[in-house]
Amino acid sequence: MGTKEIEDYINKIRSYIYKIRSSDFINFRGAPKNVGVYILYKNSSVVYIGSTKSLKRRLNSLFSNNPKRHVLNKRVKQGYYKDCSVKILEINDIHEARALEYLLIAIFRPEHNR
DSSP states (O other): OOHHHHHHHHHHHHHHHHHHHHSOOBOGGGOOSSOEEEEEEETTEEEEEEEESOHHHHHHHHTOSOGGGGSSOHHHHTTGGGGOEEEEEEOSOHHHHHHHHHHHHHHHOOGGGO
């Protein structure tokens, strides 16, 4: 990867971060089925950042009332995320979404990504 490609990639990541900061919170039921990154806020603090192939499916599972769906995640099972607000960012490629997720985790250091 040359210098030009790296600069382009950095600018793309920078634009994603600006989009997240300027975007509004969404109702998780209105999430698209696309690939993307989601950020959960509780009391205006970032508590979790994730990436997924389907924003709609992932957010529905986080906010589901069905305890059988949450065998692995204790916080979801206990309803911790019920009071969270959500921001999403649609991304075209899952690899790019994962890279952005890791970068955002490094920047925001959410308590549930540790």
